[in-house]
Amino acid sequence: MKSASDSWFDEAYYERYYFDKKTSVVDPQHMERLGNFVCSYLKYLRVPVRRVLDVGCGIGLWRDIIARHFPQATFHGVEYSAYLCERFGWERGSVVDYRASEPFDFVICQGVLPYLSAADLKRALQNFASLSQGALYIEAVSHEDWERDILDETLTDPRLFRHRAELYRRGLSHGFTELGGGIWLHRDAEVPLFELECAAR
Numbered sequence: 001m002k003s004a005s006d007s008w009f010d011e012a013y014y015e016r017y018y019f020d021k022k023t024s025v026v027d028p029q030h031m032e033r034l035g036n037f038v039c040s041y042l043k044y045l046r047v048p049v050r051r052v053l054d055v056g057c058g059i060g061l062w063r064d065i066i067a068r069h070f071p072q073a074t075f076h077g078v079e080y081s082a083y084l085c086e087r088f089g090w091e092r093g094s095v096v097d098y099r100a101s102e103p104f105d106f107v108i109c110q111g112v113l114p115y116l117s118a119a120d121l122k123r124a125l126q127n128f129a130s131l132s133q134g135a136l137y138i139e140a141v142s143h144e145d146w147e148r149d150i151l152d153e154t155l156t157d158p159r160l161f162r163h164r165a166e167l168y169r170r171g172l173s174h175g176f177t178e179l180g181g182g183i184w185l186h187r188d189a190e191v192p193l194f195e196l197e198c199a200a201r
Contacts, residue, residue, distance in 0.1 A: 004115040008159070009081035017157065018059055025111075025155050026061065035065030038137050041183060042106065045191055047135045049073050053104040055095045055131070056080065056112030060088055076104070095124045103133035113140040113168065114160040121163060125171030129186070136176055136184040140168055 017025050042049060049070045054062045057077035066075050078098055079090040095112055107128060116124055128136055142165040145151055169178065176184035178199040185191060 004080075004159070006080070006082065008115075010083050014059065014081075014084065017155075023155065031061055031065070035062065035069070037181065038183060039065065039069035041179075041181070042135050043069070045135075045185075045193070045197075047105065047185070047189065047191055049105045049134070051102075051104045052076065052106045052108070053078065053100065053131060054108040054110075055093070055098060056109055057090055058084065058111070060090075062108050062110070070106075073105075095127065096120045097123065097127065098131070100131060103131060105132075105134040106137070107132040107135070108137045110137070110139040111141075113138070114142075114163065115157075117161060118163065118167070121161070121167065122171055125168065126174070128172065129175030132176075132186055134186055134189050134191075136172075136186070138168070138172070138182050138184065142168065 016023050039049075050073050052062075052066050052070070052073050052075045054060075054066075054075065055078045057063075057079050058081075060077060063075050063077065066073060077088070077090040078093040078095075079085050079088075080092070080094050082092065084090060085092045095109055096116065109128070113121055113124060140163075141151065141156070141160060143162040144165050146162055172178070172184055176186055177193070178184055179193075179197060180199045185193070
């Protein structure tokens with residue numbers, strides 16, 4: 001990977017963006033609403049969720065959410081930060097080139113992709129098609145979000161790449177159908193969708 005430096009994601013980074021309440025980007029109420037929305041929609045669509053991958057899992061914000069909504073599912077965390085892997089026991093890996101022995105039913109990637117250069121981002125977006133056989137949840141700040149001034153820049157890492165939303169959508173559209181709300185469904189998933197449940201075809 002030729003994007004973010006390994007040295008960026010050390011103890012000081014996570015103290016600044018996650019553990020210090022004054023500067024944390026984590027809002028527990030937001031995560032609760034988000035988790036309820038994403039998991040409830042997957043249940044509504046009847047997407048089977050037995051194996052879950054959180055790639056770039058950070059401090060494990062999704063682990064308890066998955067356990068509540070899909071108690072029979074296994075949760076696997078993959079993280080680029082050596083510090084977090086040692087602290088939480090995650091598998092070390094990158095969204096750019098992580099490989100699994102078999103695809104997962106649900107893949108989560110929150111807040112990771114804007115740290116990638118355009119070339120690495122393209123590889124990561126292609127990689128999702130082999131990692132997920134069902135649903136995918138993506139959260140990524142785009143160039144348009146900066147333009148529309150909807151970000152709190154005091155809390156946002158200034159080192160993020162400002163990729164256009166179209167770059168994300170184009171990369172994902174080869175393997176997935178966009179459902180809205182950051183949720184995508186693998187094109188080979190045997191889940192019937194009404195036409196208006198899809199953001200675009």
